[in-house]
Structure formats: C-alpha cells, structure tokens
Amino acid sequence: xxxxxxxxxxxxxxxxxxxxxxxxxxxxxxxxxxxxxxxxxxxxxxxxxxxxxxxxxxxxxxxxxxxxxxxxxxxxxxxxxxxxxxxxxxxxxxxxxxxxxxxxxxxxxxxxxxxxxxxxxxxxxxxxxxxxxxxxxxxxxxxxxxxxxxxxxxxxxxxxxxxxxxxxxxxxxxxxxxxxxxxxxxxxxxxxxxxxxxxxxxxxxxxxxxxxxxxxxxxxxxxxxxxxxxxxxxxxxxxxxxxxxxxxxxxxxxxx
Amino acid sequence: xxxxxxxxxxxxxxxxxxxxxxxxxxxxxxxxxxxxxxxxxxxxxxxxxxxxxxxxxxxxxxxxxxxxxxxxxxxxxxxxxxxxxxxxxxxxxxxxxxxxxxxxxxxxxxxxxxxxxxxxxxxxxxxxxxxxxxxxxxxxxxxxxxxxxxxxxxxxxxxxxxxxxxxxxxxxxxxxxxxxxxxxxxxxxxxxxxxxxxxxxxxxxxxxxxxxxxxxxxxxxxxxxxxxxxxxxxxxxxxxxxxxxxxxxxxxxxxxxxxxxxxxxxxxxxxxxxxxxxxxxxxxxxxxxxxxxxxxxxxxxxxxxxxxxxxxxxxxxxxxxxxxxxxxxxxxxxxxxxxxxxxxxxxxxxxxxxxxxxxxxxxxxxxxxxxxxxxxxxxxxxxxxxxxxxxxxxxx
Numbered sequence: 001x002x003x004x005x006x007x008x009x010x011x012x013x014x015x016x017x018x019x020x021x022x023x024x025x026x027x028x029x030x031x032x033x034x035x036x037x038x039x040x041x042x043x044x045x046x047x048x049x050x051x052x053x054x055x056x057x058x059x060x061x062x063x064x065x066x067x068x069x070x071x072x073x074x075x076x077x078x079x080x081x082x083x084x085x086x087x088x089x090x091x092x093x094x095x096x097x098x099x100x101x102x103x104x105x106x107x108x109x110x111x112x113x114x115x116x117x118x119x120x121x122x123x124x125x126x127x128x129x130x131x132x133x134x135x136x137x138x139x140x141x142x143x144x145x146x147x148x149x150x151x152x153x154x155x156x157x158x159x160x161x162x163x164x165x166x167x168x169x170x171x172x173x174x175x176x177x178x179x180x181x182x183x184x185x186x187x188x189x190x191x192x193x194x195x196x197x198x199x200x201x202x203x204x205x206x207x208x209x210x211x212x213x214x215x216x217x218x219x220x221x222x223x224x225x226x227x228x229x230x231x232x233x234x235x236x237x238x239x240x241x242x243x244x245x246x247x248x249x250x251x252x253x254x255x256x
Numbered sequence: 257x258x259x260x261x262x263x264x265x266x267x268x269x270x271x272x273x274x275x276x277x278x279x280x281x282x283x284x285x286x287x288x289x290x291x292x293x294x295x296x297x298x299x300x301x302x303x304x305x306x307x308x309x310x311x312x313x314x315x316x317x318x319x320x321x322x323x324x325x326x327x328x329x330x331x332x333x334x335x336x337x338x339x340x341x342x343x344x345x346x347x348x349x350x351x352x353x354x355x356x357x358x359x360x361x362x363x364x365x366x367x368x369x370x371x372x373x374x375x376x377x378x379x380x381x382x383x384x385x386x387x388x389x390x391x392x393x394x395x396x397x398x399x400x401x402x403x404x405x406x407x408x409x410x411x412x413x414x415x416x417x418x419x420x421x422x423x424x425x426x427x428x429x430x431x432x433x434x435x436x437x438x439x440x441x442x443x444x445x446x447x448x449x450x451x452x453x454x455x456x457x458x459x460x461x462x463x464x465x466x467x468x469x470x471x472x473x474x475x476x477x478x479x480x481x482x483x484x485x486x487x488x489x490x491x492x493x494x495x496x497x498x499x500x501x502x503x504x505x506x507x508x509x510x511x512x513x514x515x516x517x518x519x520x521x522x523x524x525x526x527x528x529x530x531x532x533x534x535x536x537x538x539x540x541x542x543x544x545x546x547x548x549x550x551x552x553x554x555x556x557x558x559x560x561x562x563x564x565x566x567x568x569x570x571x572x573x574x575x576x577x578x579x580x581x582x583x584x585x586x587x588x589x590x591x592x593x594x595x596x597x598x599x600x601x602x603x604x605x606x607x608x609x610x611x612x613x614x615x616x617x618x619x620x621x622x623x624x625x626x627x628x629x630x631x632x633x634x635x636x637x638x639x640x641x642x643x644x645x646x647x648x649x650x651x652x
Contacts, residue, residue, distance in 0.1 A: 050549040051418060051535065053427045054273050054434070060417055073547050097271055097534040102548025124271045124534070128261070132534075149275035151437060159274075170275060174435030 002143050003118045004090045004165040007042035008200040012255040013166075013222030014039060014213070015202055016229055016248055017094065019046035019062035021071030023237050025079045031233065034245030036087050039252030041222065042166075043087070044121060047076055047095035054123035056177030058227040061234065073103055077111050084116035092119035092145065092165070100133060109136045119143035119165045127159050137164075148193065148201075149173075150184040160196035167193050167201035169220060177227045179206030187219045210254030217255045225251060262451020265574050267567030270450040272537045275434045283441075284452040286357045291459065296356065303348045304463065307381070308338045310345075312464075314471035314628070320598050320618075327481065327621035329614055332468055332630040334492060335603060341633030342464060342492040343374035347443060349460035351378035354441035361385040361440045365429040367394055367422035367488070368559035368606065369401025370633055371445030376410035378443075386410035389428040391421035394558045401637055419552040422488075422561050426536055446489025447566035450537030454567050461495025468628055469499050476626060482507040482617065485630040486609040487580060488524070488560035490569045492632035497578060507579065509617075510569060511609040513555030514582035524553035526565040527573050527580035535563075540570040556585040556645065559606040559633075583609040589645055591615055592635060604633035605642065 007013045016035045020028050032043055048066035052059065080091070093112065100108045100122065112120065120142055125132060130144060137144040143165030148156055150173055160167060169189055171182045186203060193201050203216040204224030213223040232247055233240045262268045270280060290296040304310040313333040321329045334342035351362060362379050364386070366372030372388040379386035388405050392414040395402050405412050418424035426449075433442040447454045447461070465483070472480055483500055485493035487510035500506040512525040523529055526541050533542040535550060543551035543563040555561045565580075572578035588605055591612035596602045603611055607630070614629045621627070635642075643650045 051423060051427050053430050053536070056431075057417075064418070067549060098542075098544070098548040098550070100548075101534050102531075102544060102546070123273050124537070126270060126272060126274050126277050128270050128277070147274045149273070149277075151275050151278050153278060155274075155277065170273075173275060173437065175431045 002165050004042065004092070004143055005200070007090045008166070008221050010041055012217035013041040013202055014248065014252045014255055015042045015044060015204070015222055015224040016040040017044040017046060017224065017226030018229060019048060019059065019066055020076045020079065021048060021066035021069055022062040022233055023065060024069060025071065025075060027233070027238050027240065029079060029083050030241035031244045032083055032087060034241040035248045036089050038245040038249040040248050041089060043089060043091045044094045044224070044226070045080065045091055047073060047093055047099050049096040049099055052096060054175055056175040056227060058230050059176050062230045073099060077115055080117060081115040090118045091116070092121055093117055094121040097122050097124045097132070105133055106136050109133065109140050109142055112142050113140040117142065119145050121145045121168060123147060127155065148189060156189060156192040157196045160193045163197050163199045165199065167197065167199055168224065169193070169201055169203045171203050171205040171207065171216065176205055178208035182206050182212070186216070190220050210250050213251050214254040223251070223255065262455065264568045264571035267538065267540045267570040268451055268454060269539050270537060271534050271539065272450045273434055279433070279437045280450055280452065287353060287452055287456050290353055290356055296352065300349055300352055303352065304345065308344045308348060309336060310463065311467045312336050314468060314475065316475070317599050323598060324615060324618040326618040326623065327625035327627045328623070329618055330472065330480070330626065330628045331601065332464060332496065332628055334464065335607065335631045335634035339370070339374045339377050340636070341370040341374065341604065342461060342495060343371045343445060344377065345463055345495065346445065346457050346460040346491060347371070347374040347378045350441065350443045350456065351382050351384065354443070355382055355384065357441065359439055359441040362443045363387045363389070363429055363432050363440055364443045364445060365389045365422065365425035366445065367425065367561055368557065369394070369398040369405070369637065370559060372410070372412070373401050373404045373408070375443050376405040376408035379410060380408045387432070388412050389415050389425040389432065391415050391419070391425050393420040394422065397558050397641060398637060422558065423550060423563050446491040447494045447568060448489040448536060448538060448564060454538065457491050458494045458498060458568060461491050462498040464492065464495035464630060465497060465499035468496065472626070472628065479503055479506050480626040480628045481621065482509055482627045484509045484511065484610045484614050484627060486511045486560060486606045486632060487565060487569060488513065488562040488606065489564070490566035492630055494566060494568055496630040501577060508572065508577065509613060510578055510580045511583045511613045512580055513557055513560035513609060514584045515554045515556070517584055518582045522554040524555040524561050524563070525582040526563065527569070528582045538567050540567045541565055556588065556641070557605040557609065559604070560609065581613055583612045587612040589642055592638070592642055601631065602635035603631045604635045605638040607632045608635070
C-alpha cells in the first residue's frame with residue numbers, strides 16, 4: 001500500500017505545492033511545517049529547474065529565485081532529511097525529467113526513498129516515456145505520479161489503469177497559475193479515472209481559493225494548490241510561513 | 257532512420273506534458289498520411305519551386321577554391337531562397353500540413369528571426385494567423401527581422417523569461433501551445449523537440465541534400481568528399497546531410513557555435529561541451545550544469561545560440577557518421593568577411609561558421625577533392641552586428 005494513500009484518509013485531501021529554496025530553505029522548512037500543522041494532507045516539494053516549461057509566471061519566478069540562491073538537488077535532499085524528522089504527512093517531489101536524469105535516475109530515486117520521499121511528479125514524462133524512470137521507482141517504492149489533462153480523452157483509461165499513488169488531473173489547458181474560472185468537464189474525466197483505478201485522484205492547476213478547492217475536491221478526492229501559495233511566499237518572503245499556515249487552514253476547512 | 261517511437265538510437269522521444277500528447281499524435285498521423293499523398297506533394301513542390309525559388313543553386317566558388325589552394329568548393333545557396341534562408345523549406349511544408357489539418361493559427365519560436373520571418377511569410381501567404389515568440393535579447397540583436405515579421409502581419413511576442421534568448425522562446429511557444437491546441441499548429445523551426453518534429457522538419461529540409469546530390473553528379477559526375485553545414489538545432493545541417501548518410505565516403509561535418517571558445521562558459525557548442533539530457537521534449541545532448549540546469553549559452557549568432565542539438569545529430573555523432581566541430585565567433589566573423597570579399601556573397605553569421613571550417617579544411621585536401629558548404633542564409637541581417645563586433649558603431 002502506497003504511503004500516499006494516507007493523504008486521502010482525512011476526507012478530501014488538500015495538497016500544497018512549495019518550491020524548495022524560495023526564498024531560502026529555512027523558510028521552505030518553516031512553510032512546510034506550518035502547512036502540515038494546518039491540515040495539508042500531502043506536500044509537493046518543487047525542485048527548481050532552469051526552464052520549467054509547464055509552469056506559469058508565478059512558479060517560474062519561484063524556480064528562478066531558488067536557483068539564484070544556488071540551491072542544488074543535494075541541498076534539497078539534505079533539507080528533506082531534516083524536516084522528515086518531524087513532518088509525518090506524505091511528501092512528493094515535483095520537478096523536471098532532466099533534474100532526475102542528470103543526477104543519475106537510480107541515484108536520485110534511491111536517495112528519495114532513503115530520505116522519506118513517497119512519490120515523484122515529472123510533468124515532462126507522459127505515459128509513453130514513463131519507462132525512463134518507473135521501473136527504478138518501483139524498485140525503490142517511489143510512486144511515479146501520472147497526470148491526466150483536459151486533452152487526454154482516449155488516453156485517460158490506459159493512464160489511470162497504470163496509475164500509482166494518486167492521479168493528478170490537470171484542470172485546464174495551459175500552464176500552472178491561478179484562474180478565475182475552470183471550464184473543463186472534470187466530472188467526466190474523474191468518472192473514467194474511477195472506472196479504471198482505485199487510486200485516488202486530485203485536481204490541480206488554477207485553484208486559488210476555498211470555493212474553487214471545495215468545488216474541485218467535490219468532484220474528485222482532493223485539490224492541489226501551487227501558485228496561490230507561491231504568491232504568498234513571494235509577497236512575504238521569510239515572514240510567509242504563518243501566512244502559508246493561515247491559507248492552508250482556510251483551504252482545508254473548506255474541504256472538511 | 258526514425259524508429260516507431262521517434263528514437264534516433266537513444267535520442268529523441270516525446271518528453272512533453274500530457275496536455276500536448278494528443279496534439280503530437282494527431283500531428284504524426286496527419287503527417288504520415290499527407291507525406292504519401294500525391295496532391296499534398298504536388299502542392300508543396302509548387303510552393304517550393306514557384307514561391308520559394310527552388311531548386312537553390314550549387315555554385316562553384318572558384319576564387320575561394322583558388323585562394324585556399326586545395327579541394328574544390330561548392331556553395332549550396334540556400335541564402336537565395338525567398339525570405340533569405342533554408343527555413344522556408346520546412347515552414348512551407350508545415351504550414352501546408354497545418355492547413356490540411358484544419359488549423360487556422362501558426363505559432364513559432366525564433367532565434368535570429370529567420371524562422372519567424374519564414375513562418376510569418378507562410379502565414380500571410382496561406383491566410384493564417386501567426387504569433388512568433390522571440391527572446392527579448394534577440395529582438396534587440398535582430399530588430400530588422402522583428403519589423404519584417406510585423407510587416408508580414410505576425411504578432412511578435414518578446415520573451416522576458418530566463419535568459420531571454422532562443423531556448424526561452426521555445427519554452428514560451430510550448431507553453432502557448434498547451435493553452436491553445438485546437439486551432440493552433442506549433443511550427444517548430446528546427447530538427448528538435450518531441451517526435452514527430454525532428455522527423456518532419458528533417459524530411460522537409462532533406463530537399464537540400466537531394467538537390468546537392470543531383471547537382472554535383474551533373475557538374476562533377478561524382479559525389480562530394482565532404483558536406484559542411486552549421487549546426488544550432490541542426491535543420492540545415494540534417495537537410496544537407498540526409499541523402500548522403502548512406503554514402504559512407506562522404507564526410508559529414510557540422511559546425512557548432514563555440515562562441516568565445518569551448519574552454520569558456522560563453523559557448524553554444526552542444527556536442528563538444530554538452531552532455532546527455534532530457535529537455536524541450538527530447539533526449540539529446542545539452543549544455544547544462546552538473547545538476548541538469550540548462551546552461552545560458554552564448555554565440556555571436558542568435559540562430560546557433562541553442563543549448564541543445566537535434567536528436568538525429570546526437571545519433572550521427574554517437575555512431576561516428578558525422579563529425580561536429582566548434583567554430584569561434586572570431587573564426588565565423590573572419591569567414592563572413594572573407595566570403596564577402598572573395599566571392600561577393602554575404603552569408604548569414606550562422607552559415608559563416610560552416611564557411612570558416614571549409615577555409616580550414618580545403619587547404620588540407622588535394623585539388624581533386626570536392627567540398628560542399630551549405631550557405632544556409634543571407635547575411636544582410638547580421639551586417640550591423642558584425643560592424644559593431646569590429647568596433648564600428650552603426651545601428652540599423
């Protein structure tokens with residue numbers, strides 16, 4: 001049984017995304033602890049990449065700020081090892097294929113398992129390319145998370161059938177970032193997912209307030225929020241953890 | 257050379273967001289249908305011949321040959337194509353394909369601006385909307401091409417993310433494509449990106465080597481000893497090499513932009529300084545740091561200023577079928593000036609990298625040997641920048 005399933009045991013899951021090292025790893029650590037304390041069920045930790053092609057301007061900015069601080073993959077491994085001592089909820093890494101590949105896929109994934117990371121989200125690894133990393137992930141007990149998009153259509157069933165951890169449903173076309181409206185027929189997508197797997201599914205991209213989170217979690221098993229949290233970190237810098245905590249609480253309360 | 261999964265050896269593949277997967281599958285299916293459709297091929301030939309001015313000349317550079325005192329040098333004059341570069345070959349093919357697929361809008365990335373101009377041109381011709389993403393840095397380096405694109409009716413969006421150059425323009429075009437797929441075709445300008453782009457672009461550029469082969473057989477009665485072309489992503493090079501890959505006696509030489517030198521960080525020589533990675537939809541060689549962060553590459557040539565190289569080139573390098581040599585800014589600028597003075601031809605600074613290697617190679621070969629150098633584009637766009645490089649303070 002995947003450790004990630006624990007994230008879906010407390011009602012609808014609230015999944016928080018935070019880019020490691022923006023503005024620094026101490027702040028990231030404090031923000032993760034505040035998010036966990038205030039009800040986050042799973043943390044997605046972003047490992048910054050120079051060219052994050054699936055991200056909108058907000059998360060792009062976080063990636064570049066973290067890299068400007070010379071944050072490396074090794075720094076982040078050390079940081080996770082440290083926070084794992086007191087943060088018990090499931091945590092996954094979200095990064096790009098080249099970060100894993102260049103580190104050496106086996107060395108990277110083995111380290112993930114050692115430091116207590118439960119899964120890996122790689123937006124530039126679609127179903128057709130998952131053999132690049134999935135066999136190694138299975139060897140070390142790391143869930144390689146599958147993504148499903150509004151354009152997936154005939155692909156949903158086959159992706160869902162092989163999904164592990166949770167299914168990440170992308171709410172809208174385009175890149176990450178807050179949106180005022182989400183128009184995709186997500187209920188139909190969720191239906192096909194559920195017909196093909198018992199793995200829970202959560203919706204992300206464009207969710208920024210409790211109403212949207214409630215609506216998205218209402219049709220799935222959880223809501224994923226990134227850009228809205230990164231905006232708080234961008235605005236308050238080192239002072240942001242308590243605001244992140246307040247925000248997470250308001251979101252999780254809406255899902256209860 | 258492509259296997260079913262779009263691999264060239266270990267390179268290539270489809271490393272893209274799920275959102276784009278059905279779009280590239282749709283593109284592959286359409287391409288596989290139309291590439292064998294006689295009507296499509298008739299229309300494309302008509303466009304290439306009547307509109308773009310093909311076949312391009314294979315010109316014997318007699319003065320250059322005499323001056324260098326070695327192998328005979330022929331120049332494949334892609335600079336004489338409509339819009340001034342080889343880019344139009346691919347763009348006419350993709351625009352026609354997009355139109356057949358029912359797309360109404362073309363988006364493209366551009367570095368030097370040549371691919372952007374070609375895409376804007378095809379869009380104007382075929383009555384399609386056009387949006388071109390160009391690094392802000394490049395919009396300044398190539399201001400004239402920005403104006404050209406606008407004149408042709410395209411919208412040019414300066415990209416301010418990352419290093420504000422070609423790689424960021426590609427990233428931004430990919431982001432745009434994920435947000436609007438139904439009516440939009442991403443007209444990728446090089447043999448890069450996810451499958452099927454490296455194969456489609458190569459096939460549309462392969463007309464270069466097909467013509468070279470026929471022309472050299474007519475003029476010399478035999479194949480050349482070497483074919484030389486510049487490599488950024490590698491579209492004019494793969495186009496120049498393709499029909500010679502099976503002819504093992506023909507040396508294939510790609511010239512990479514070494515910038516200030518391959519022992520400096522200010523370089524874009526991917527094969528010579530990069531390592532294997534996954535980026536922009538493909539596995540290939542990339543300039544990157546030890547943690548896989550893509551390097552901010554540099555070259556005087558905006559068109560070669562690319563941290564990656566097409567997967568088929570990576571494969572030709574792996575199997576030792578093609579050789580990739582680094583050419584510095586200074587060597588390229590010298591060749592730019594040399595070709596102007598010797599042959600009265602002003603080559604693009606990109607193509608000058610190929611001419612620079614020909615200058616080194618020809619004197620080492622005997623007079624009965626033959627070299628073909630692809631002049632991928634014309635150099636008018638570069639004159640102001642080269643003048644500034646030489647300390648003359650002129651602006652367009």
